[in-house]
Amino acid sequence: MKIGQIRQSLSGFYDVYADGQLYRTRARGNFRKRKITPLVGDQVEFDSTTPQEGYLLKVLSRTTQLVRPPVANVDLAIVVTATTPQEFSTNLLDRQLVALAVAGIEPVIYFAKTDLLTDADYAQRAKLAAAYRQIGYQVIMDRTAFSATALDALRQALANHVAVVMGQTGAGKSTLLNHLQPGLDLATGEISQALNRGKHTTRKVSLIPIADGLVADTPGFSSYEVFNIAANELTHYFPEFVALAADCKYRGCVHINEPQCAVKAALAAGTLLQSRYDNYLQFYETIKNKKVIYNKKK
Numbered sequence: 001m002k003i004g005q006i007r008q009s010l011s012g013f014y015d016v017y018a019d020g021q022l023y024r025t026r027a028r029g030n031f032r033k034r035k036i037t038p039l040v041g042d043q044v045e046f047d048s049t050t051p052q053e054g055y056l057l058k059v060l061s062r063t064t065q066l067v068r069p070p071v072a073n074v075d076l077a078i079v080v081t082a083t084t085p086q087e088f089s090t091n092l093l094d095r096q097l098v099a100l101a102v103a104g105i106e107p108v109i110y111f112a113k114t115d116l117l118t119d120a121d122y123a124q125r126a127k128l129a130a131a132y133r134q135i136g137y138q139v140i141m142d143r144t145a146f147s148a149t150a151l152d153a154l155r156q157a158l159a160n161h162v163a164v165v166m167g168q169t170g171a172g173k174s175t176l177l178n179h180l181q182p183g184l185d186l187a188t189g190e191i192s193q194a195l196n197r198g199k200h201t202t203r204k205v206s207l208i209p210i211a212d213g214l215v216a217d218t219p220g221f222s223s224y225e226v227f228n229i230a231a232n233e234l235t236h237y238f239p240e241f242v243a244l245a246a247d248c249k250y251r252g253c254v255h256i257n258e259p260q261c262a263v264k265a266a267l268a269a270g271t272l273l274q275s276r277y278d279n280y281l282q283f284y285e286t287i288k289n290k291k292v293i294y295n296k297k298k
């Protein structure tokens with residue numbers, strides 16, 4: 001018996017990486033009976049006589065599990081954010097950050113297409129990046145796109161992680177991966193197309209070794225990911241709110257209508273980003289509305 005990690009899944013075959021090589025395996029029948037679907041990223045116990053023939057015996061417990069892409073044990077996400085005025089949206093960025101926090105995945109924000117910005121726009125994005133860093137997020141950006149500094153920072157962030165790349169169509173995900181790993185040759189514009197293909201097409205999912213980490217070749221999390229949390233929990237996923245909330249008068253303050261709210265005080269004092277608060281309010285309402293519909297259905 002060996003222990004390894006599923007690096008690729010395709011048409012019922014699982015390529016498991018163990019002691020420096022890949023073993024092609026299949027799941028035993030009892031997996032289907034027990035309704036266990038092995039996922040790329042899973043740590044598994046397996047048996048094999050040759051690298052071409054083996055069987056999965058057991059899937060070890062997962063730390064995280066994504067539906068899209070279907071990958072287990074992802075613990076890092078590169079949030080590729082196009083910074084051009086036409087594409088940039090703090091709403092989308094914050095939405096992604098909340099979705100990741102709910103999933104228990106650490107984000108690394110990468111500001112893309114900075115080479116297309118005017119100096120004034122670049123300065124504005126740099127200021128915003130500083131504000132996000134102050135909240136505690138890692139933000140990678142550089143005036144020159146794909147500079148050695150930016151790519152090295154990203155490679156460092158990836159080390160010893162299983163990562164997924166996220167970002168809207170055309171944000172620059174495949175271009176970035178190609179720069180991170182020259183020779184990878186992902187066709188630009190290809191990634192999202194793969195996601196939109198018919199449900200019945202068997203899609204290959206694989207983890208690509210990049211620097212000292214692994215990156216899923218299929219991006220994840222659409223921008224419309226719904227939050228599977230209650231509205232009053234949303235505040236927990238805004239780290240700067242969490243830090244302030246200790247000074248709110250009411251325990252469980254959701255920072256909307258409550259008096260003596262430290263979050264609203266910070267907003268008034270200009271120490272909290274207005275866009276963060278606006279997006280918080282909008283997500284809050286979205287969750288509230290979704291909740292009503294959900295309850296009616298039930």
Ligand SMILES: Nc1nc2c(ncn2[C@@H]2O[C@H](COP(=O)(O)OP(=O)(O)OP(=O)(O)O)[C@@H](O)[C@H]2O)c(=O)[nH]1
Nearest residue numbers: 113145169170171172173174175188189190191192
């Ligand atoms: N100037 C500039 N163009 C970029 C940069 N990053 C990506 N692009 C261009 O933006 C377009 C979209 O980039 P992709 O890498 O295909 O974006 P993607 O996120 O993979 O897109 P989908 O696969 O559709 O989700 C391509 O024409 C890229 O050449 C950048 O940093 N600077």
Ligand SMILES: [Zn+2]
Nearest residue numbers: 248253255261
């Ligand atoms: Zn409050």
